[in-house]
Amino acid sequence: MKTFKGGIHPPENKILVKDNAIVELPLSKVFFVPTQQHLGAPAKPVVNTGDTVKRGQVLTEPMGFVSAAVHAPTSGTVKEITKRVHPVTGLLAPYIIIEADGKDEWAPGLPLERDPFSMTAKELLNIIRLSGIVGMGGATFPTHVKLSPPKDKPIHTFIINGAECEPYLAADYRLMLEQPERIIDGARVVMKVLGLDSAIMAIEANKPDAIRLMQEKTPPEIKVEPMKVKYPQGAEKHLIDALTGRQVPSGGLPMDVGALVHNAGTVAAIWDACALGIPLIERITSVTGQGINQPKNIKVRIGTPLKEVFEFCGGLNDAAKIIFGGPMMGIAQYCEDVPVMKGTSGILVLTEQETNLNSYQSCIACGRCIEACPMRLVPSMLSRLGERSMWKEALDFNLLDCMECGSCTYVCPANRPIVHFVKYLKTLQREAKAKGKEA
């Protein structure tokens, strides 16, 4: 089976939630919609306090090309535009708060019924841009940017990412099992946009039923490829390496080797946007971990408060840590006042047993992190430079190539928070760069 060099084998723990069918969360009374749910330039609100909005109506206008709009998750009135805690940064960020009227009325004309394959690639790309679609694996990079490669870097390999290598999570798995048509049709739309006649669907081998189902359902031009079970198999650069043997150059993008990777959830959202005209206002996410009473895979509207998700899943039990995303790369939350966002691929509630709150020791130079690093860096050195704030020296050790997958931290016998140090060094580098620009 195809794979890459390095990586780790953490306990999967998917059993908690992987056999639970997707259920829809009841509509919340209030929705907290962050205006920034993507990487890139911010988006500006186009509604005012007191406005009535309909489900699927545009709430924000992107400020630039690398940016994405946000749409109303339900019908109601805009109660307030204010600042609240943002799940990704942990700082105060602008929110549009919508009080639902309970009618859940669609914006006029929605949902549409149209045939995306009768449209031109340009039209489809424009629909994707206006629908606010971002990478739903967690990175939230605007999808239309990835689909608009410059002329000198044509894309010839399109990979649909169904690896879901993060432990605990099973949202993409349930999506593949329950709604394979959305993914396949969405993939065909992407192929049409890029003018490709083939695609690869990569699924980790620990989901044999999903692989079988996809092999049955996919047309011959989409090849289903089982991948070795290993973390981080679903990282885009590693999927490309494993499937094509091409390595994305340091500091480069997948388009530099002619490849494009989209998460299965993103592809399904592309289908909804192109065929039904529905913007990205809901997603499927796994609520799991030992700290939640009833782990579930839920279909949830963007902006639903976390508290209601927990109530729906039977409440918390002995919870020590709440994480948005997976246990390896997810972001810990310090309060329950945050909403579900476009990039929330999982909501993890861990007990003290499942977390590691111990202190760390000095590096013993054992080299396990070097073996585990899928980017072939020297994490031990980066962590030691991090302790001394030496970001310039860290650049010589390819600091910026680190994707913060956490494999090094996971294997470190001295329990060193290596990724924390890397993030710190990157912050220093960013600050110095910003200062240099000012000067």
Added chain:
Amino acid sequence: MMGAMLMVGGIGLVAALILGIASVTFAVKMDPREKAVLDQLPGANCGACGFAGCVAFAHELTANPEAEMACPAVNKDGVEAISDILGRSLGAGDAMIAFVRCKGSPADTITRYGYVGPEDCRTAQIIAGGPKACQYGCLGLGSCVEACPFDAMHMGEDGLPHVNEDKCTGCGKCADACPREIIALISRSANFGVRCISQDSSKEMKQYCKVGCIKCRICENTCPFEAIEVTQGNAASIDQEKCQKCGLCVSVCPTGVISSKQPPRKVQVIAEKCKGCGICAQVCPVDAISGKPKEPYVVDISKCIGCGMCIEKCPADAIERLAG
């Protein structure tokens, strides 16, 4: 036995001879003043002067006749001594000292989450902006203490860093280490400082801190010298040049966020000199002086705040500060 002794002794003699010749032929000529200047520098190699260490700076001072005194750690006497050695006068800057501009100990403030990670304020700062609810407050992990080359800082029992004024040289290393710019260098002669830099409104601040500046402007309105100001959205700040060290701001601040290095010395009236004019009673901002015209006035020690405004106004020089 004898042979071995001669052998070893012989090798020693030859080696000594070579070393002796080498020390004369290859001697590096060093300006003798450089050594003398180096003796006056603190020797901590903190780098605040902009050079690689004290030796490099001593060399710069002696070799470059236009070099200025960039070491913040040398006191006035030291600067004079170096001026004597070099035979030219170096301008001695105002001696500075580190000042911690936060008073929010963990007991008085709210912590948002339990931080797990390196014991360093700068790494804590990148996790959701730090565990402290106040975005301007001290994180209390001691990066400044770690950075101090003079052992002049330590973490107090209140979870905040404290400056040892005898040891602090004002090099500014702690200020650089603080990710929130809480530590500032202020003039060593300054007696008062505002221990808060929050730009949050009092409404926001009440949610997480009991001891911050609430921008009430009472200090600004009280100060007789216009030395303290609450500019738009910022915490109060003191203009140390205008400050006359009366201490009125300290006594009126409702949250006690203005601190004083030394308590002001209270005053008393010298009965023999007092002519009973009553000017002192008029200028006293706290009504601590009373008396009858043409009789010696009396200061109520319990009310006196030691601002010294009466001393300035007394035409007979009849008011003096109490000892200690």
